[in-house]
Amino acid sequence: xxxxxxxxxxxxxxxxxxxxxxxxxxxxxxxxxxxxxxxxxxxxxxxxxxxxxxxxxxxxxxxxxxxxxxxxxxxxxxxxxxxxxxxxxxxxxxxxxxxxxxxxxxxxxxxxxxxxxxxxxxxxxxxxxxxxxxxxxxxxxxxxxxxxxxxxxxxxxxxxxxxxxxxxxxxxxxxxxxxxxxxxxxxxxxxxxxxxxxxxxxxxxxxxxxxxxxxxxxxxxxxxxxxxxxxxxxxxxxxxxxxxxxxxxxxxxxxxxxxxxxxxxxxxxxxxxxxxxxxxxxxxxxxxxxxxxxxxxxxxxxxxxxxxxxxxxxxxxxxxxxxxxxxxxxxxxxxxxxxxxxxxx
Amino acid sequence: xxxxxxxxxxxxxxxxxxxxxxxxxxxxxxxxxxxxxxxxxxxxxxxxxxxxxxxxxxxxxxxxxxxxxxxxxxxxxxxxxxxxxxxxxxxxxxxxxxxxxxxxxxxxxxxxxxxxxxxxxxxxxxxxxxxxxxxxxxxxxxxxxxxxxxxxxxxxxxxxxxxxxxxxxxxxxxxxxxxxxxxxxxxxxxxxxxxxxxxxxxxxxxxxxxxxxxxxxxxxxxxxxxxx
Numbered sequence: 001x002x003x004x005x006x007x008x009x010x011x012x013x014x015x016x017x018x019x020x021x022x023x024x025x026x027x028x029x030x031x032x033x034x035x036x037x038x039x040x041x042x043x044x045x046x047x048x049x050x051x052x053x054x055x056x057x058x059x060x061x062x063x064x065x066x067x068x069x070x071x072x073x074x075x076x077x078x079x080x081x082x083x084x085x086x087x088x089x090x091x092x093x094x095x096x097x098x099x100x101x102x103x104x105x106x107x108x109x110x111x112x113x114x115x116x117x118x119x120x121x122x123x124x125x126x127x128x129x130x131x132x133x134x135x136x137x138x139x140x141x142x143x144x145x146x147x148x149x150x151x152x153x154x155x156x157x158x159x160x161x162x163x164x165x166x167x168x169x170x171x172x173x174x175x176x177x178x179x180x181x182x183x184x185x186x187x188x189x190x191x192x193x194x195x196x197x198x199x200x201x202x203x204x205x206x207x208x209x210x211x212x213x214x215x216x217x218x219x220x221x222x223x224x225x226x227x228x229x230x231x232x233x234x235x236x237x238x239x240x241x242x243x244x245x246x247x248x249x250x251x252x253x254x255x256x257x258x259x260x261x262x263x264x265x266x267x268x269x270x271x272x273x274x275x276x277x278x279x280x281x282x283x284x285x286x287x288x289x290x291x292x293x294x295x296x297x298x299x300x301x302x303x304x305x306x307x308x309x310x311x312x313x314x315x316x317x318x319x320x321x322x323x324x325x326x327x328x329x330x331x332x333x334x335x336x337x338x339x340x341x342x343x344x345x
Numbered sequence: 346x347x348x349x350x351x352x353x354x355x356x357x358x359x360x361x362x363x364x365x366x367x368x369x370x371x372x373x374x375x376x377x378x379x380x381x382x383x384x385x386x387x388x389x390x391x392x393x394x395x396x397x398x399x400x401x402x403x404x405x406x407x408x409x410x411x412x413x414x415x416x417x418x419x420x421x422x423x424x425x426x427x428x429x430x431x432x433x434x435x436x437x438x439x440x441x442x443x444x445x446x447x448x449x450x451x452x453x454x455x456x457x458x459x460x461x462x463x464x465x466x467x468x469x470x471x472x473x474x475x476x477x478x479x480x481x482x483x484x485x486x487x488x489x490x491x492x493x494x495x496x497x498x499x500x501x502x503x504x505x506x507x508x509x510x511x512x513x514x515x516x517x518x519x520x521x522x523x524x525x526x527x528x529x530x531x532x533x534x535x536x537x538x539x540x541x542x543x544x545x546x547x548x549x550x551x552x553x554x555x556x557x558x559x560x561x562x563x564x565x566x567x568x569x570x571x572x573x
Contacts, residue, residue, distance in 0.1 A: 027349065028349075028350065028351045028352065029351070031352075032352045035352075107351070108349050108350070108351045109349060111348065111350060111351070112351070113351055113352065113353040114351060169497075173497060173498075173499075177496060177497060177499055178499055178500050178501075181499075181501065183495070183496060247349065251349075251350050251352070254348060254350060254354065255350075255352055255354055258354040258357050259354070259357050261357060261360070291351060291352055291353075294352075295353060295356065298356065299356075299424065302424045302426075303424065304497070305426035305427075305497045305498050306426075306497050307424075307426070308360035308361075308362050308425070308426065308494060309357075309358045309359065309360045309361060309362075309423055309424070309425055310356055310357070310358070310423070310424040311355060311356050311357075311358045311420075311422055311423055311424075312356075312422040312423070312424050313355070313356075313420070313422040314353045314355065314356035316422075317353055318353070
């Protein structure tokens, strides 16, 4: 088989797909965590990109492996499949990566609030169903229990974030807002805290989102035990940082302009709630939508009377994108996979 | 260029409170013009009354436009720091303030000031001055409300706002009494100004009373908004 630098063409194609997903995460999802810092004018765009990139990278490298394992071998028993038919496993993993990449790109272009996690999980499921229908694995080898848990985490995580943000903002009102009468002074005091909370958030996003880029890569590279080496996490982290620096900074700027209402006290509450929720999900290996959690947290601050107006229409958009993302990415992955097999690749 | 953005930034919408304060300002503007028009009415300066009536009407129209845009931009999906229904219920009496001011101005154009006794003129100007005081107090209250919203209901600001509500109600109560007294006086001079004159003047006094009534009613609605 033709190889370049010891990698087969298929592996290179797979790595390109993974890099593209990582780029997408950096271009959008990571940017969401830093918008408030720019909006509150605590740091400038360049400073925010640098610290956001670093913190995200650290989250990826030190805490990214759990979710990566879920995506890589929790949804489909890919470890089993690699023993049975490694080539078909590689094709499936590549199909899943490209399916997620295609859907995320299309949906983002349409400005739908879709999640890379939902897309990747849906794609892996599509891969699993295709493999099972071709008789490579059994339908029992799809991790239905894991899928149920993941689906539950998708519903629960934004709600948990909302409740947490509500509580945190109320706590801040009792301990700071009611005591420090000078609003300007108070918000200044929270400036550095907002930087800290955004860093925490960027770290948590890294720990969760990277899986959607590199989860299937160990299969593609034929790593028998499917352990995730540090260099692979770093590869995902670098892809995310490149996404941030080539596109994400624009997203940070746009979001920052729109959310000036998230002053340091409000932004801090939303960030801490969001980061904590995401970190907890990461520790359970649950690939959640960081964007949806952040929306939940913002609503939580709004419910605590922290914002002058929030349009709850956004919930409808999120539920809608959730419902379409899983089946569509599933179908795309299924189709690509069957197509590749049919072509005899 | 289409924005390649996934985050639903649309969830951050323009605050309806800013136009609400603007609307309150318009209400104040309309009421403050009443002093001039009552003066012109007492001076039997019909041209000036007509001109001022037009000005008040224009202010009322602007207030109406603001009210409409507030309602249009407040779909049921909007989450506010106060109950949305309470917010809309509050907007109604506040919108009646410039409406009443316009009605008063209109009444003054119907009939020129037939030789009114000087003390009636004085009382008319006095009651308008008190009405403007209510509105001044009301505008201060709305400034306080803006601080309440900005500070996410900081306890001391809420207390100040509650005190402001009572202040508006207090002046309104005084105006009620003035209006009753003035009404009695008007009916006692039927022989001088005729039945139609009595009717006309008592209508004016009734409408003047409404201005502060609506301000007090709006203030009372604020109490509901603050109490949750």
